[in-house]
Amino acid sequence: MSDVAALQQERNELFRAVHNSKIPKRVPISISIPFEAVAQFGGLDLVQAQWQPEIVAEAADRLCELIFSDTCPFFGSMRFPSFYQILDSQSFVMGSNGFIQHPEVTGMLPEDYDYLIEKPYDCLLERVIPRQYKALDLKDPVKMALTLTKSYLAYREDMGAAAPIIGMLTEKYGYSTIGGSFGGFTSAPFDFLADQLRGFKGISMDIRRMPEKVAAACEALYPIVFKQGLPANPSIYAPVMFPLHMPTFMREKDFARLWWPTFKRLVDEYASLGVRTQIFCEDDWTRYLDYLYELPTNTVMIFEYGDLRQIKDKLGKKHIITGLYPMTMLARESKEKCLDKAKEIIDVLAPGGKYIFQFDKQPLNAQDINIENYRAVVEYVRDNAVYSNPGEVHGLEFNPADYKAEPRRSFESKYFTVWEEFKARNPAVSEHGKEKLQNLEEILFQYLMYLLI
Amino acid sequence: MLDTDLLTKAVGDLDEDSVIKQLQEFAATNPSPEEAQKAVAACQSGMGIVGELFEQGEYFVGDLIFAGELLTNAVEILKPYLGGATSEKIGTIVLGTVAGDLHDIGKNIFKSMAEAAGFEVHDLGIDQPPGNFVEKVKEVKPEIVGMSGVLTLALESMKLTVDALRDAGLRDSIKVIIGGNPVTKEACEQIGADAFTTNAAEGVKICQGWVK
Numbered sequence: 051m052s053d054v055a056a057l058q059q060e061r062n063e064l065f066r067a068v069h070n071s072k073i074p075k076r077v078p079i080s081i082s083i084p085f086e087a088v089a090q091f092g093g094l095d096l097v098q099a100q101w102q103p104e105i106v107a108e109a110a111d112r113l114c115e116l117i118f119s120d121t122c123p124f125f126g127s128m129r130f131p132s133f134y135q136i137l138d139s140q141s142f143v144m145g146s147n148g149f150i151q152h153p154e155v156t157g158m159l160p161e162d163y164d165y166l167i168e169k170p171y172d173c174l175l176e177r178v179i180p181r182q183y184k185a186l187d188l189k190d191p192v193k194m195a196l197t198l199t200k201s202y203l204a205y206r207e208d209m210g211a212a213a214p215i216i217g218m219l220t221e222k223y224g225y226s227t228i229g230g231s232f233g234g235f236t237s238a239p240f241d242f243l244a245d246q247l248r249g250f251k252g253i254s255m256d257i258r259r260m261p262e263k264v265a266a267a268c269e270a271l272y273p274i275v276f277k278q279g280l281p282a283n284p285s286i287y288a289p290v291m292f293p294l295h296m297p298t299f300m301r302e303k304d305f306a307r308l309w310w311p312t313f314k315r316l317v318d319e320y321a322s323l324g325v326r327t328q329i330f331c332e333d334d335w336t337r338y339l340d341y342l343y344e345l346p347t348n349t350v351m352i353f354e355y356g357d358l359r360q361i362k363d364k365l366g367k368k369h370i371i372t373g374l375y376p377m378t379m380l381a382r383e384s385k386e387k388c389l390d391k392a393k394e395i396i397d398v399l400a401p402g403g404k405y406i407f408q409f410d411k412q413p414l415n416a417q418d419i420n421i422e423n424y425r426a427v428v429e430y431v432r433d434n435a436v437y438s439n440p441g442e443v444h445g446l447e448f449n450p451a452d453y454k455a456e457p458r459r460s461f462e463s464k465y466f467t468v469w470e471e472f473k474a475r476n477p478a479v480s481e482h483g484k485e486k487l488q489n490l491e492e493i494l495f496q497y498l499m500y501l502l503i
Numbered sequence: 504m505l506d507t508d509l510l511t512k513a514v515g516d517l518d519e520d521s522v523i524k525q526l527q528e529f530a531a532t533n534p535s536p537e538e539a540q541k542a543v544a545a546c547q548s549g550m551g552i553v554g555e556l557f558e559q560g561e562y563f564v565g566d567l568i569f570a571g572e573l574l575t576n577a578v579e580i581l582k583p584y585l586g587g588a589t590s591e592k593i594g595t596i597v598l599g600t601v602a603g604d605l606h607d608i609g610k611n612i613f614k615s616m617a618e619a620a621g622f623e624v625h626d627l628g629i630d631q632p633p634g635n636f637v638e639k640v641k642e643v644k645p646e647i648v649g650m651s652g653v654l655t656l657a658l659e660s661m662k663l664t665v666d667a668l669r670d671a672g673l674r675d676s677i678k679v680i681i682g683g684n685p686v687t688k689e690a691c692e693q694i695g696a697d698a699f700t701t702n703a704a705e706g707v708k709i710c711q712g713w714v715k
């Protein structure tokens with residue numbers, strides 16, 4: 051076996067151990083650097099690079115050369131301008147510096163609640179998407195059909211351009227093929243409603259003005275976000291990723307009755323199918339640690355802020371903890387201070403395993419990345435967060451049989467054609483086409499929902 | 504007659520129905536500008552309570568947003584009766600989200616709380632280059648410049664903005680406060696701001712301290 055292949059296997063073992071409640075040889079390290087930062091690091095024009103993603107390959111390679119990580123630091127981008135600009139997006143627009151961002155916009159009005167609750171998917175397609183994407187003008191159907199098709203082709207092309215770069219880097223540097231991979235990406239039902247539908251402001255008004263409708267809307271959205279995240283081939287090594295947004299901005303009372311119930315059930319239903327969950331607890335979740343404890347065993351929890359000791363004590367035996375290293379220190383503090391912080395963090399979080407090293411945020415641009423400090427911190431963790439008892443089982447273990455799915459609404463819509471329906475309308479179609487057609491339906495569903503996440 | 508204590512309490516409790524009902528009944532009495540001004544002041548005191556409850560961890564960002572909207576609606580009802588009467592202005596703030604950042608939820612919260620505290624706020628908007636801050640400061644001569652940003656890249660823009668204010672010879676005549684998720688003590692020092700906060704209510708207090 052080549053050195054690189056052996057390295058890759060060793061790294062896979064680190065993640066396999068952590069995901070199976072075993073102590074790894076050392077703390078695995080998972081660094082991710084977004085597309086924008088990679089492009090700027092390479093001295094490329096950010097706007098050009100986002101239109102021609104293949105040109106970042108060399109810069110990504112150089113970064114991988116410089117920064118140690120057990121997973122591939124380059125992961126492409128979630129936000130390319132091609133499809134957003136073709137669709138004339140209101141919700142993802144480019145700032146003066148070339149970064150695509152999300153301004154506070156409203157895709158759904160209070161009077162849309164009843165329709166959303168009755169026919170959620172229809173409401174998203176008929177009302178929300180056209181409001182957020184002005185080029186999808188329902189009054190100009192032919193043009194609209196062409197525009198949507200064009201945007202999908204652009205999406206597929208640009209997303210596709212990043213994949214071979216990741217493949218090349220993974221092979222060249224022997225990155226883990228297990229750590230860092232997701233089975234899916236979706237939102238908590240309440241966050242889905244807040245982010246792109248009602249907006250931060252809208253949802254804050256609704257919580258007080260019409261809480262029953264908010265609760266009903268979360269139930270209605272459940273089957274959609276469930277489907278959006280569900281992996282085609284579940285593996286315990288590929289958890290579904292949820293960035294979590296609204297809880298820290300809510301009172302616990304509102305969180306407990308409006309945010310938590312649908313999320314908890316969703317994650318339990320995934321667990322019953324053997325699908326694990328990774329959550330990004332953005333902002334400071336200290337108030338909610340007891341709730342987090344209740345999630346299925348070995349949920350991967352990325353924290354941004356919080357008290358290390360408290361988090362480890364409350365959650366460390368049941369869940370996998372990561373994050374918490376303040377990324378902004380790297381660009382602003384001396385190397386010594388950065389290393390002290392690394393030591394402080396691994397001293398608390400590493401004992402007993404169930405820990406992956408990661409920063410609390412991704413760097414956004416080249417100024418966030420002080421390569422020297424980055425290297426020093428990551429290498430310190432690699433060389434010092436080493437265990438003496440690898441292989442030992444530690445803490446609770448994940449078992450899908452411990453979870454069950456509660457009754458809930460099913461996913462159905464006239465805009466999602468199931469095979470039987472298609473066959474009834476087109477009797478001539480061959481059974482051989484079934485899988486292909488259902489797959490195409492799925493691809494369209496995923497694309498349309500991507501526009502709202 | 505309007506019970507100003509009751510109104511203040513309803514605003515503090517974020518009891519929208521009660522606030523609107525009290526103000527509508529009050530409006531029906533066709534109040535004088537002075538009376539209407541008292542009602543505005545009562546609502547503003549209510550906002551002060553909201554800010555305190557936020558600092559105590561009883562209220563959260565969502566509640567501040569709600570409070571801002573409630574105050575706007577309240578003033579809307581009172582406007583026709585205010586005539587020329589204006590409240591005492593305690594200071595002027597030029598506020599904006601810095602270049603490269605399009606976020607404004609936090610900025611808007613700070614703005615409504617600062618206004619409720621009696622500041623005149625000139626809001627530049629989002630993604631504002633340093634030059635726009637400089638121009639506005641020259642024009643309105645504020646005591647305070649507030650900068651907001653959610654993304655880490657905003658820190659660099661904040662620094663460039665302070666540099667631009669210094670280059671224009673304006674830095675010494677103003678206080679600079681920065682706010683938003685990524686700001687820290689260290690960042691504040693590097694940027695050359697006078698104060699930082701990730702808490703709008705605290706920000707208002709700092710500003711009040713400056714204009715005393």
Ligand code: B12
Nearest residue numbers: 151152333609649650651654655682683684701702703706
């Ligand atoms: C909600 C949220 C979103 C929502 C935005 C919804 C909306 N309508 O704006 C959505 C889901 C769309 C989103 C998208 C993304 N996000 Co986001 N998001 C957040 C989150 C959870 C909260 C931000 C927020 O609005 N807070 C609420 C406001 C009110 O707080 P605030 O701005 O701090 O304001 C308060 C104080 O600071 C103060 N204040 C603010 N300004 C001022 C000014 C003055 C003068 C004063 C005195 C006070 C003051 O007053 C306010 C009240 O107290 C943060 C996490 C976090 N820790 O903040 C991530 C975060 C900002 N997002 C992040 C990222 C990476 C993204 C994405 C790029 C992800 C992606 N790949 O698509 C996208 C697009 C970028 C974008 N945001 O445009 C990162 C940024 C990382 C970085 N290095 O900067 C963060 C930090 C999460 C993380 N830990 O990685 N996001």
